Amino acid sequence: MSLDGAQVQEANALLPGSEVENQRFAVLQQRLAGFVYNDSPNADAARTVVIVPSLSFDLADLAIIRGVSYYEERLLSLLTLLQHSATHLIYLTSQPVAPSIVEYYLNQLPGLATSPGSRLTLLNCADASPQPLTRKLLDRPRLLRRIRAAIAEPASAYLLTFNSTPLERSLAVRLDLPLYGCDPDLTWLGTKSGSRRVFHEAQVKMPEGFENVRDPHDVARALAALKSSRPTLRRAVVKQNEGFSGIGNALFPYNDAPSGRALTAWIKAELPHRLRFEAPNETWDHY
Structure with a gap:
């Protein structure tokens, strides 16, 4: 399938770090004011959280970390957000997470009226390469479409990541979701x-x-x-x-x-x- 001139221009305008991408990101971030995280008066409001536990760091630095491929599982602790009955989670990883590990976290949520697993969507890239997860997602437009399709109400959804870099900004724009994290332009302050x-x-x-x-x-x-x-x-x-x-x-x-x-x-x-x-x-x- 070939792209027409307008589509090519649009694709070029959304190149990572482009002015158009930065402007769209700024607009998306304004939606964060309507979200309050976790234990708040609005915690039971309907929302979808897209969790991307990408280690978006220099590959040479990641190479020396023992078991770095399992670091993506650290944010599974956020499955506790499912204690709120109107919350849906979409959890992204490079490779599938063992069902027993997911079950362990879900078992930490006793006493819920409905199974929390029914509000959890697990998607993966089937990619064990050392590239950051966010980079893998950006390279897979079909998977991005699956993520968007899994969000019932985009207006009440946001992206939650391990760290915030220009890669995460690009992903937020492509998913049309605000990023619950630091603006990458301010990352140097951290x-x-x-x-x-x-x-x-x-x-x-x-x-x-x-x-x-x-x-x-x-x-x-x-x-x-x-x-x-x-x-x-x-x-x-x-x-x-x-x-x-x-x-x-x-x-x-x-x-x-x-x-x-x-x-x-x-x-x-x-x-x-x-x-x-x-x-x-x-x-x-x-x-």
């Missing part, structure tokens, strides 16, 4: 450096440290400054800006460190050997 900047501006106390550290030389200078300001300091933590669940953290011990001008050069030389990574399979070159 990074390590962004959070420290916010704390600085709000004059909130926080551990001594440095942000916007970008290369080994910056790391060495920051670690040296910490040690110089606190000579008795025994170790410091280095964090990747967008790390999560502790992945991306590393410990630097200062034992045998020299003092004075030699400190920065010593730290820079020792970094590849001394950093103790939280991720068991992490290496200095990859880090």
